[in-house]
Amino acid sequence: MTYSIHRYQALAHLTPREEAALRALAQTETHRRRAETFQREGDKHTGFHLHIKGWIASSITLRSGKRLIQKVHLPGDMLGTPSMALPTAADTLSCITQSVTAFVPYTRFRDLYRSEPRLAALFTMAVQVERITLMDTLAAVGHATARERLCRVLA
Incomplete structure (x- = not known):
């Protein structure tokens, strides 16, 4: 798999x-079409997605x-992780x-905690970094003009 592990x-x-464990x-x-919705708010779910290529919106x-739109995701992001506890x-x-x-x-993610606990901890940290970024974005957007909010999305 060609998932970017830079984070x-x-x-x-x-x-x-x-x-190797992360890439496996x-x-x-899965190749997806432009404008394809592959997870809907409120749907049952059994996992999350690694983002390999393209731009994907979370809303x-x-x-x-x-x-x-909460975030525009780029390759290397994990998609759907806010749903893990729901x-x-x-x-x-x-x-x-x-x-x-x-x-x-x-189930495969659970097994990672058993086989590669340090990697699982890093994965959890990466999810928290995304959460902190979202919190920062929400704080900035709450007091920003429309132009500033657009610049924030594009940054």
């Missing part, structure tokens, strides 16, 4: 065994019925461009 390498030096974590790559439905998907994942993802069943 994990930024957190710690990975051993060759850890790199997901199932077969939620507001009480008004409008959609709010019985249904917390967000909708839609392709902005042609994209490639690879599905990781929760």
